[in-house]
Structures are given as C-alpha cells and as structure tokens.
Amino acid sequence: MPVNSPAPWQTIAQQITQVTGQPFHIQERRSVSGGCINQGYCLMDGEQKYFVKLNQAQQWPMFQAEALGLEAMAATQTIRVPRPVCHGSSAGHSYLVLEWLEFGRGNHESWYRMGQNLAALHQAGGSAQFGWQTDNTIGATPQPNPWTDSWADFFAEHRLGYQLALARRRAGNFPDPAVVVPKVKQLLGDRQPTPALVHGDLWSGNGAILTTGEPVILDPATYYGDGEVDLAMTELFGGFPAGFYQGYHSISPAEPGYQQRKILYNLYHILNHFNLFGGGYQQQAQQMLKQCLRI
Structure with a gap:
C-alpha cells in the first residue's frame, strides 16, 4: 500500500x-x-x-x-x-x-519434501484448542482467532461467518451468517481434528523451493486449525506439483470427506478475495455456497 x-x-x-x-x-x-x-x-x-x-x-x-x-x-x-x-x-x-532467500526451480524430490514437511508441521502439535495467541490478517483483512474448543464452531463463526458478514456489507445479496453458521456447524459437526499449526494462506505463490533445493513457505496467516485447510488452499489457485501431494499423503493419508470439506474451506478464501478485490469472486463464492451448503 x-x-x-x-x-x-x-x-x-x-x-x-x-x-x-x-x-x-x-x-x-x-x-x-x-x-x-x-x-x-x-x-x-x-x-x-x-x-x-x-x-x-x-x-x-x-x-x-x-x-x-x-x-x-x-x-x-x-x-x-x-x-x-x-x-x-x-x-x-x-x-x-x-x-533474504534465493528462490530456485524445484524438482519432484524437492516438492515431495515440501509435502512431507508441511505434514510434519501439521503433526507438530502445540495447542489443545483452535485459534491463535493473537488476531492476525488474511491479506489485509482482519482474521479473528479466539481460542475455541470445537473446530466446527471456530470455522463456522470466526472464518465463514466473519467473512460473510463483511461480504454482506459490501454486497447485500449474500446469505445471512445467522443462516449459514448453523449449517456449517452441522456439516463439520463430526470433524474434530487434532489442532494443527497451519500456514493459513498457502496458495502457490506462498510456497517455493530455494536454490539449495530446500522447500520454504512464506507470508503466513497462522493459527491452530484443521491441517486440511492448507491442503485445500494449495489446490485453489493453480495448485502445487503432484510430488507435493504425494509427499504430504506419505505422512498424512487423505481422510474420507476431504473433497467436500475442501470446497467449504476454500470458500473462506474466495469470500476474502471478494472482500478485498470484488469482481468475479462474488459469483464464485455464491456458487460455492450453493454447492456445499445448498443455499
């Protein structure tokens, strides 16, 4: 700015x-x-x-x-x-x-290691609750992180509910968070992962390989959440190379229901992009709401 x-x-x-x-x-x-x-x-x-x-x-x-x-x-x-x-x-x-870091061009081995390292980060523990020691930002948008016992409550209220409230102030044709939040809680009700330290904004521009071949992740929006939120976002804007996913799943196998949760988790980022940039993200967010919540 x-x-x-x-x-x-x-x-x-x-x-x-x-x-x-x-x-x-x-x-x-x-x-x-x-x-x-x-x-x-x-x-x-x-x-x-x-x-x-x-x-x-x-x-x-x-x-x-x-x-x-x-x-x-x-x-x-x-x-x-x-x-x-x-x-x-x-x-x-x-x-x-x-x-200062010098970026290079990764190969299959380095991206495989990136996936393994991210899975290890997600398994490192460190908290019994979801949230973070302070609020932070996702892009330029405030990201509230109050400590919460339930992942469904945390994601529904402090991720989707918060972004939806911002979106409704920007454009009135989004559903009321009071309607969406209970549906999200119901959808995630059986999902209680061990709190994982997540990057929080892991699109393809925030992961790189150094000239030494070492993987690195950048520009985080850190909190304790479901490790799948990072995995989901890597698929949102361009995706990571196949080796990354192979490496990740060699440590943390894919869990049933991920494909449905991926849409829900990425909806948070699409809503945030609408709140930051407007444009076609509004239609994309509305389509995702219909796809995963039938609203």
Whole structure:
C-alpha cells in the first residue's frame, strides 16, 4: 500500500545493526515484489542482504503477527520459513525485515519434501484448542482467532461467518451468517481434528523451493486449525506439483470427506478475495455456497 512520506531507511538499518550485532549501512536498495498488500524492497550493504516489507504505520500489528507466526512455525523445526529479523513503525511507515532467500526451480524430490514437511508441521502439535495467541490478517483483512474448543464452531463463526458478514456489507445479496453458521456447524459437526499449526494462506505463490533445493513457505496467516485447510488452499489457485501431494499423503493419508470439506474451506478464501478485490469472486463464492451448503 503506497505511503506518501519517505521510508525510514536509516531507522531500519540502525535496527538491523542493533538486532544482529553486525553493522549494516545500506549501499543498495531495489524494489521487489511485496505482493498485493505491501511494498517490497531488497536492502544490501555489499555483504548482508535483507527483504523488507513496507506499509502504513497503522499496519504494524499485521507485521507483528506475521513475525509471531513465522517464529512459531520455525520453532517446530519441520519446515523452512523466512527468519524475521526485526519490525517496527517510524515516519508514517511500518516495516518487517526478513532474511533474504534465493528462490530456485524445484524438482519432484524437492516438492515431495515440501509435502512431507508441511505434514510434519501439521503433526507438530502445540495447542489443545483452535485459534491463535493473537488476531492476525488474511491479506489485509482482519482474521479473528479466539481460542475455541470445537473446530466446527471456530470455522463456522470466526472464518465463514466473519467473512460473510463483511461480504454482506459490501454486497447485500449474500446469505445471512445467522443462516449459514448453523449449517456449517452441522456439516463439520463430526470433524474434530487434532489442532494443527497451519500456514493459513498457502496458495502457490506462498510456497517455493530455494536454490539449495530446500522447500520454504512464506507470508503466513497462522493459527491452530484443521491441517486440511492448507491442503485445500494449495489446490485453489493453480495448485502445487503432484510430488507435493504425494509427499504430504506419505505422512498424512487423505481422510474420507476431504473433497467436500475442501470446497467449504476454500470458500473462506474466495469470500476474502471478494472482500478485498470484488469482481468475479462474488459469483464464485455464491456458487460455492450453493454447492456445499445448498443455499
């Protein structure tokens, strides 16, 4: 999101120096992709190299939550994620500094390992409830994460119900969450998975292979949920290579009913895309509502 005032590059460099204990003076700065939400930059001093996300100052909590999610996934020692270096707010901007990663081209073996590593993340445990230690964002949309005992209650109320309420404010021809939420609870009523630490926004642009061949996942919207939500989203926008699914299912076999749940879980992301971008996502969301909930 563009910010009119100059970015606080000196402040960022000073904080990098303070956190790492290595002097860092920006010698080169270039613009790189930061996604649809943030501005992205590569900072270099000849030896060190960092990736910086920039946004407006009020978005600092978004970066704080992203750093927490990355640290939590890294702590499981199951899958590579970018290491957060520091974050802060200054001169009308907020920023998140991450280690710089070099992306390469994956082969079957590396994508197979990606699937295995994601399954291991989902099996790492860490919570008896669904939710997360703080609310975060999915794209730029707030994502509420109150601790909840039931997966059906959590997903119905704090995923689909929340997004539907936003969608109705944007366009009135969506069904009332008061009608949808009970149906979702009924549909998921027998589904009580062990809470899994999920990436939360795992489309094909948020998974990559490094030049070393190591798989990495990026830009999370982390919480404890049903591991199938990650698997479902990998199939939503382009999909991952076949080796990924083979690797995942070698650790975590497919469960009955997944194909139906996949539609429900991906409806959350289509509603979010409608709330962010509008356009044809409205019709797609309405079709998915009819397909899985008959409304």
